[in-house]
Amino acid sequence: MSDNRVWSYSTVLMGSPVLLKLFSHDEALASRVFSLIKKYEDLFTVNRAQSQVMEINHAAGQQSVVVSRPVYELIKCAKAASMVRDSAFNLAIGPLVKLWRIGFKGDSVPGAQDIAARLRITRPQDVVLDDAAHSVFLTQPGMEIDLGAIAKGFIADRVRDYLHQQGVSDGLINLGGNVQTLGNPQGQWTIGVKKPFADADALVGSIEVANKSVVTSGTYERYFEQDGKRWHHILDPRSGYPLDNELDSVTIISADSLDGDIWTTLIFGLGVEKGCAALRQHEDIEAIFVTKNRDIILSSQRQFRFTQCDDSYHLIDCTV
Template identity: 50%
Template sequence: MLNSSHEYTQVLMGTTVSLTLYEPNETVVHRVFHTIKLLEDKLTVNRRHSEVMSINAAAGKHPVIVSRAVFSLIEQAYKVSLMPNSCFNFAIGPLVKLWKIGFQGQQVPSPQQIHDQLLLTDPNEIELDPKTCAVFLKKKGMEIDLGAIAKGYIADVVKVVLQQNNIHQAIINLGGNVLTLGKSPLDKNGNWQIGLKEPFSLNNELVGIIQVNDKSVVTSGIYERYFTLNNHRYHHIFDPSTGYPLDNELESVTVISDTSLEGDIFSTILYGLGVKKAGNYLIEHPNLSAIFVLKNKTIELVNTDNFAFQLVSQQYVLP
């Protein structure tokens, strides 16, 4: 059994990206980080010449033809954004830029400003042409933002790159998106140990340890990007219907799934549904599992066949 790991890191996508292998392989590491950088350049809204920025720049003017990979991701984001009661909306860009949460100039906008920007966030105002891979935002000022699913998509692509290079035991960590390949060589049961952060912890304490193999673990939480004004906390997970940060009983949602893209999508959707509705949804979708961390310091686990959880925090309880 292998008993030592080799961790490689780079700062990409605004976070520290790490790849853990159990045999050193500089060639594969180079391919992985090169792949991540290429995809980041295509998908980000923080690059002047990315494909997504080209679409946004042409809003209200004309369609933009993009690569098949980018179109496929946009198509998935579009479908999820149109799901009934979906808190996921990839056309939320104008609101994100208005609030600037987590960035310089963050503010609580006026009700009128929020109303005006909401008019530019309707995914029904987006036209997709699968034949030509063209994307058209009908209104000037509209902006799509793939930030909510780009990490998941990229993590899944990295997994394919590793498998193509005959690596079947590894951990990919894209900062909030952790994807495990195969079984851990360090555990007799083959489980990888993934830490779940304690929300708002000053010293990165953990709520608990998630044990999985060959699964994705994605967490969305209100502690990731936020600011406080007049004793009220404003976080980055928006209600697409109101334009304000969602306000419910949850501090974080962690989704355990087969793909990281699913994790990205459903961590947002389940957070928006709240614990009760999300639990009902998950019962009908046993391929997905979730860990809900509540503001009342309790933790709820749903569909535990896909993972094990060990509570380590004294601040939280399992009912």
Template identity: 50%
Template sequence: MGTTVSLTLIEPNDTVAQAVFDSIKLLEDKLTVNRLISEVMSINLAAGSHPVTVSSSVFSLIEQAQKVSLHFNSCFNFAIGPLVKLWKIGFNGQQVPPAKLIKQRLLLTDPNNIELDTNNRSVFLKKFGMEIDLGAIAKGYIADVAKLILHKYQVYQGIINLGGNVLTLGSPLTNENSYWHVGLKKPFATDDKLSGVIKVKNKSVVTSGIYERFFIQNNHLYHHILDPKTGYPLDNELDSVTVISNSSLEGDIYSTVFYGWGLDNSRKYLQKHQNLSAIFLLKNKTIALINPDNFVFQLIDTQYKIITD
């Protein structure tokens, strides 16, 4: 998945750990677009030609990704694959593509042009050159599956960390009032400096930020969160969005949605959905905490000013 995956358990258990990592490997093999062979790549290679039948788990995830892509007016779009491949941000050859090519690729990113057949569990990309990319949702789904496996083995305390997707089970040790501590990275820091620490129990913590994958060309920063409407990296007031939720899949979805919406529109949504919480790091060194009843935040970097809703 292009990241380090770690599992922390209160008591050593090689059988449980092996079951979790075997499951992660199996799901990655199905969902990746970074290899020629996977269920998702089979769909992409058949674009404009014929539907492809996939496993129930992959079909279910694609259904959810399409629903979110169509429902939210945001930068969440699982059909954005052709643009991701064009920009190559975070990979060899990254550069600003010609405007003409961006316009051409935009025509291949409409999620309405993806036909799902529930009865046959088949997926059809109607236009040649279309590609789906589940990168914005796959890690959250995999983390939730790992949690189910841990519960199957009656493990109810621990941390699953899929590089930016942190899912905590229960609370640490035997103290029910204690919290897991999840670091919130300082944007663009050259080392492991933190903006703050998020304290949670039995919650998912997922961050979407512009500082993990980016490049600079002609003194302008280009990051990996692309705007499906323009084809260019989204430009707003945010450095990152962190979502605290019950499931990691929710965190994946809403961290991307909220980044696309920006602070004001996200705040309006969160005021109506108190089960979700979010932390917004703004470029002006402000940290906005929305629905903070679900977590505790400890400020580390005193350059920031906190506002709370």
């Protein structure tokens, strides 16, 4: 459909609605973009029996598996993020994700012994990479790589690159939590920041960006309630339980969506104070924190402009 010369194309991929916006009507291009996304989804998914990542998982403790360059490079990137000291990012978190089943039928709080057993097979250093052969070996039986925390960012960047190759200077791709903008139509793109645990269209604010990625991760996205407590899908690989701190959501603004994926997880693990301190060393990465106490905290505003939409929240600008 079109709206003031903007054409929108949508489908469902990777378990999420996918939206493409272009400034010219081109159904063929939209179809090629969606096919590109599906090609990468088929390589990375762990929600089906067959994919290159599942080949690695099926061979855990037995043998190495040679994979394609995109799969190898993404796994290498994910391992590097996982090896950061005290990182909340862990590419080997698959056994814990499957144990909790958050967002799937049958989710419940696992027993402490089951969690401890899974933690023993989620060590990222047990993912052995061979750059020459492009092979991956999981040294312990039962290990499973899960790239769910990073795949959308990688794919969003590949779509951006493909659109540039096709001569598209202005556009937007939304992979459900990962928004990658191209160009600066009429000045800026306006992206909403969702209000946690509210109606789908309720916002705490909006940001204006150009040629940037906007990635949001929130405890409200997938969760269940048991024994009077809410259990969300952002697991802490250090404890085996959902991360429990002051945060409801983190939005990362960066050039690449891949960085956005990595930093939303890292920042969730660090919390506001340590997260802001870490971002002072990375001027190209910025964050918007939304807390359980109804604070909106901006690490800085070098690459975007924020407009508050909900007066029940307290806006704090920690410009560095």
